[in-house]
Amino acid sequence: MRRGRARDDATGWLFVAPVVVILGVFLLLPILMAMWVSLTSWNGQGSPFKSGVPFVGLDNYSRLFTRDDLARENFMISIRNNVYYVAIVVPLQTALALGLALIVNSRLLKGKSFFRSAFYFPSVTSSVAISVVFLFIFSNTGALTQLLGFFGIQGPQWFSDARGVLHLLLGMDTPPAALAGAGPFGLSWWEWLSGPSVAMCAIIALVVWTTSGTFMLMFLAALQDVPVTLEEAATLDGAGRWQRFRYVTLPMLRPTMFLVLTLGLIGSWQVFDQIYVMSKGDPAKTTLTPAFLSYRTAFRDFDYGAGTAISFVLFLIIVLLTLFQRRVMRERRS
Structure with a gap:
């Protein structure tokens, strides 16, 4: 019996060995190499594993x-900008995806x-x-500015105005004395409470x-698994x-809701390509995100150690927020 079980275990490991090797070489090994780079002040020249590369330990962190x-x-x-980004994007995309799934799942819709293809196409x-x-x-001079002008509304300078939307709504250009002082981590309370810039709002609308559409399909699959008898019984009960x-x-959608929120949270903390194409962190760093800052620090400033350290801090933030979200969802479920 033991010999047969050992043979089965060896056979199983033999089948999964190619995948384990591939993941180890192309996933685990690069992570370990990047972790080493984050402990050095490597400038991108030569190999980061040579003896001449200065080792700085946790100084980059x-x-x-x-x-x-x-x-x-x-x-x-960048953390402030991304917090505003996550706080707006995740609820909006989840609510919109659920609403679209309910529309597409309606029995009366022809x-x-x-509509499923149209909603998913973007x-x-x-x-x-x-x-x-x-x-x-x-x-x-774009379409949205022209449309606002048609109704007599002067649109903002979308990618030139560095003020936050809260400052714009309040009509305040200078901070009050109570908020002008230093706040956490070197930023004033006025900066922490600025709200996203109009440029960030444009990126949020795009994202x-x-x-x-992708999250709509997840909700749609979950809605189609809801037993019709449950809804009919609830209808009979009034x-x-x-x-x-x-x-x-x-x-019944709670597991799918957790999946959508988790994927949305992870994706919103990793936003990069929209920032790179549309703003590159401008105006005045109001669209700067940790992912783009990591790229800019490493590949523009040639400070690969600091850039890699930012990426690992970002990874830790994502893991902690995901674990917190899982705990909250589990408590609600119980």
Whole structure:
């Protein structure tokens, strides 16, 4: 019995060995190499594993949080921008995806295949191409500005105005004395509470539009697995449409909701290509994100150690937020 089980185990490992080797060489090994680079001050010349590369330990990490210099300021600005980005994108794309799935899943809707394809089409279109189109739409003489002008509204300078939307709504250009002082990590409270810039809002609109289609398909698959008998029983008990959705449909969608929120959270913290094409962090760093800052620090400033350290800090943030979200969803489920 033991010999047969050992033979089965060896056979199983033999079949999975190619995948394990491939993942180890192309996934695990690069991660370990990048971790080593984050502990050095490698400038990109030669090999980072030569003896002449200066080893700085955790200095690349500590300077992001403790040193009062430009590196920490840029990193905290990118974190602030990404927090606003996540707080707006994740709820909007989840709600829009669920709404579209409910529409497509409706029994009264005709031409479901057409609407399903139309809603999903932006998700499979090149993000770079869509970003270029949105640049034309949100330019100072673009379609959106012209449309607002038709109604007598003067549109903002989308990719030139560095003020946050909260500052714009309040009509304040200078901070009040209570918010002008230094806040956490070297930024003033006025900077922390600025809200996203109009340029970031344009990027948010693009991302919500292009990602909702994929999450719509996930919700649609989950909705089609909801037993019809449950809804019919709720209808016989006198439950209205909203009550059926809240107490019957929505609890059945909880696993899919967790998947959508997790993927949305991870993707929103990794936003890069839209930033690279549309703004490159401008105006005045209001669209700077940690992912783009990592790229810029490594490949433009040739500080590969600091750039890699930013990427690992970003990875830690994503893991912690995902674990927190999982715990919250589990407590609600219980």
